[in-house]
Amino acid sequence: MNDSRMRVVDADESGKIRERLLRFERESRYLRRDSDERKVLEEVFDRSTMLAVEELIARKDLGELHGVVRAGKEARVYLGEDRAGGAVAVKIYLMSASDFRKRMGYIAGDRRFGKLPAGSRETIYLWTRKEFKNLQLAQGAGVRVPTPVSFLKNILIMEYIGTPPDPAPTFSEAEVGEEEYRWTFKTIGALWKGAGLVHADLSEFNVFKTGGGPVLFDMGSAVLSSHPQAQGFLKRDVSNMVRFFRKRGIGETEADEWMKEISR
Ligand SMILES: Nc1ncnc2c1ncn2[C@@H]1O[C@H](COP(=O)(O)OP(=O)(O)OP(=O)(O)O)[C@@H](O)[C@H]1O
Ligand SMILES: [Mg+2]
Incomplete structure (x- = not known):
């Protein structure tokens, strides 16, 4: 000035x-x-991704796109604005991500998706749609997740969790206590029984801690409980969280006991 x-x-x-x-x-x-x-x-992105960004803007699902929040190997997450100027998270899966084969195990066996996608492009589009559907399903069962806004091709738009431009800290970056411990196993149970879903990639890196309570996210892997490996995924999720809280000196209950409690 x-x-x-x-x-x-x-x-x-x-x-x-x-x-x-x-x-x-x-x-x-x-x-x-x-x-x-x-x-x-x-x-970073191919032409079809750029066109999809343009289309989301044209159909007013997206107002602005600001800086990248997190650039991972498989996806980049951007801070964006919705048409009303509210913050949204824009998760763009990289079309070059190579481990689409690994994703197959989390698509095949989920009866929501009939014919398996033919190539890596279709797999990533399906993965994006799956994450959107999983968020809807979880939210419908009262599990706190980022509210899904829309998706197109390899782009998912959802509620921004945190104080823009900063995302909320995850459990791995935050202090956690009894409250988060109880929330975690109650939420795994609510997801399993209420939504018929298992997260399948649950860890301290995929739960935000916010002033309004924890928020579960990164739901692309989640499968229906009718998936042939659902029980195994559930056990792995439970064990990951038991191990994390134990490292922080919280909780005595063994994974097996939690499994009984959850599937009761
Ligand atoms: N809804 C959201 N609001 C705010 N930030 C978000 C949101 N979703 C994701 N992020 C940010 O992006 C990061 C990665 O998101 P996510 O776990 O969904 O992707 P990922 O594919 O697992 O990537 P990575 O392998 O890097 O963890 C989160 O740790 C967080 O910092
Ligand atoms: Mg993640």
Whole structure:
């Protein structure tokens, strides 16, 4: 802000100018960020992903796309805005992700998905749709997950958990206690019995801790309880969480006991 210039106008007017300057600065910062982000998008993603981003914007499921929150091996998560300016998380699966074969085991056997996808592209599109459906199913059973907004091809839009631009810390990054411990096993049970789902990739890295309580996320792997390996996945999820809480000195109950309790 240029102070010498401010001194020649009266207070009222100076307030207005300051407001305008601030607005301009804010808008151009967003523009700059947005176009930088576009460049990165173009470098990282294929043409069909770029077109899908455009389409989501055109159909107003997405207003703006800001910086990347997390760039993983298989997906990048962006902070975006919905049409009302609210924060959303935009998870874009990389089409180059190589372990689509591994994903097959979490698709085959789930009776929601009949014919198996033919190639890696179809597998990743199906995976995205599956994560969206899983979020809906979990939420329908009263399990706290990011509210799904929409999906297209390899892009999933959902509620942003955290205080933008920061995502909420996961259990792995936060202090946890009895409350989180009880929540975890109650939630695994609610997912299993209420939604007929097993997360299948549950760990301290896939639960957010927020002021309003924990939020379960990263639901792409989740399968129906009728999946032939559902019991095995459930046991693995339970064991992962028992092990995590034990490391933090919380909980005496063994995984087997939790399994009995959950499937009772
Ligand atoms: N709904 C959300 N709100 C805010 N941040 C999110 C959201 N979903 C994901 N993130 C951020 O992106 C990270 C990775 O998300 P997620 O676990 O869904 O993807 P992933 O495919 O497992 O990636 P990775 O292998 O890197 O964990 C999260 O740890 C979090 O920082
Ligand atoms: Mg994850």
